[in-house]
Amino acid sequence: MYSQNKGKIALISVHGDPSIEIGKEEAGGQNVYVRQVGEALGRLGWQVDMFTRKIHPEQANIVEHTSNCRTIRLSAGPEKFIERDRLFDHLPEFVKSFLNFQGQTQTLYPLIHTNYWLSAWVGLELHKHHLFRQIHTYHSLGAVKYRSVTTIPLIANTRLSVEKTCLETADCIVATSPQEQEDMRSLVSSQGNITVIPCGTNVQHFASTERHSAREKLGFAPDAKVILYVGRFDPRKGIETLVRAVGRSEVRHPENLKLIIVGGSRPGHKDGRERDRIESIVKELGLEEITIFPGQISQSELPNYYAAADVCVIPSHYEPFGLVAIEAMASGIPVIASDVGGLKYTVVSQETGLLVEPKNEVAFADGINQILSDPSWAKTLGKAGQKRVLSYFSWDGVAEQLDQLYLSQLKQLHQDFFAVNVVS
Structure with a gap:
């Protein structure tokens, strides 16, 4: 049920299409964040337009998600996939397309929430054309x-x-963890307005699947020891560390050991090349018989993989937040994660899982062995993780925090507009 109309807001995510299937190249946590935040804000009464770049001629220009939330795809360069590091030259066209859309629909967005640095540049350029309040989330x-x-x-x-x-001039920066806020201050600038609002997850979506039925659906034995990775194929995700940890003698000994590496890849592209490299390491270590690559998994199927797992491993070299961690915790699964970035905030070591040194296969192997060899402790960790997610990381809770931020920014915008008109 929707509350009263609070006004229009634009969420800009140039390279992260919020309506695309998660798991494709360049489709990960940012896409989930924008889509879920957009829909949750719609439930609170905002009219939410999520702007992204059109990457295929057959894509719909507008995708209606709910009566209050839609994705709008704008022209910016050729209508094909382009890696994010090669998109900057097409941003002026994105700005032009956004302004044209505002003109054609006679809409001016008083609040624009940009996501990732490419969208930050778009927001900074739009400031040259009209008055609005810019909120920004870096994601990385x-x-x-x-x-x-x-x-x-x-x-x-x-x-x-x-x-x-962006940090020094945007009206408000949303850090998704205290660690990210600290990184901004120590590595980017001492200036700027920062508030911490975490990412979230659909708690019910991940908490409602039971282990026995999940394993039955996926064909895993009831007594299997299942180690799970979920994410993109990218060297920075540290999948090699996980594979080499599983290949160590202290981890390999349980019967029915399974390593599940969930994630999509495209042959010939960067993520496809990384998958090929990981598969070659699996072969080198003799782990082919226990390793499964399910490929890209839909959001409706994903809860089965979490529920079927004994432990979820996140070996990233860096994560500003770590959405997979809270999805696993929402599923009641203990997490072993690199002691970096936002993972230090989402995962409480020895309480909801373990934090270990990144790129350290011995440390990951030791952590995996600890959890697999002590099912009672693993269950305790899983329950504590689920409780933490319920308390801090639901999407509706995140949207309520953003709602308060937006309302305060609207109030400031009205004051700014009044001041400008009085002076003129």
Whole structure:
């Protein structure tokens, strides 16, 4: 049931289409965040338009999700997939398309919430055309990312400059964890207005599946020891660390051990090449018989994989938040995660799971062995994780926090507009 109409808001996510199927290349946590936040804000009475880039001629220009929430795809360069690091030159066309849409529909958005640095640049450009309040969520900080990769892209300096300008000039930055806020202050700028509002998950969607039925559907034995990874095929996700941890002798000994690596990939593309590399390591370690690559899994199927698992492993080199962690915790599954970024906020070590040193296969192997060898403790961790998610990370709870932020920003916008008109 919708509350009263609170007004219009634009969520801009240039490269992360909120209506695309999760698991495809460049489709991950940001897409989920924008879609779920958009729909939850719609339930609170906002009219939400989510703007993204059209990547295929057959894609619909407008996708209606609910009566209060829709995705609008704008032209920006050729209508084909382009990696995010190559999109910057097409952003001026995205700005032009956005302004044209406003003109054609006679709509001015008083609040624009941008997502990722590409969208931040779009927001900064739109400020040249009309008055509005810009809220921004980074999803990933270049200053952090470039410390964990060996090859720095050519766009790096542009990204770092845009992220700094956005932090210092946007009306409010939404950090998804205290760690991300700390990274902004220490690595980007001491200036700017930051508030912490976490990401969320659909708690009921993940909490309603029972282990026995999930294993029956997936064909796993009741006594199997199931280790789960969910995410993109990307070197920064640390899948190699997980595979090598499973290959160590202290982990390999249980009967019916299964390693499930969930994620889509496209042959010939970056994620396809990473999957090929991971498969070659699986073969090198002799893990082919216990390793399953289900490929891209729909959101309706995903709860079965979480429910069937004994432990969910998130070996990322860096995560600003870590959506998979709270999905697993919502499912009542203990989590082993890298002790980095937002994972240090979502996962409470020794309470809802374990935090271990990133890129350290020995540490991950030890953590996996601890949980698999002590089912009673694993169950305690899972229950505590579920309780934490219910308390802090539901999408409706996140939307209510954003709702209060938006209302305060609208109030400030009205004051700014009044001040401008009095002066003029």
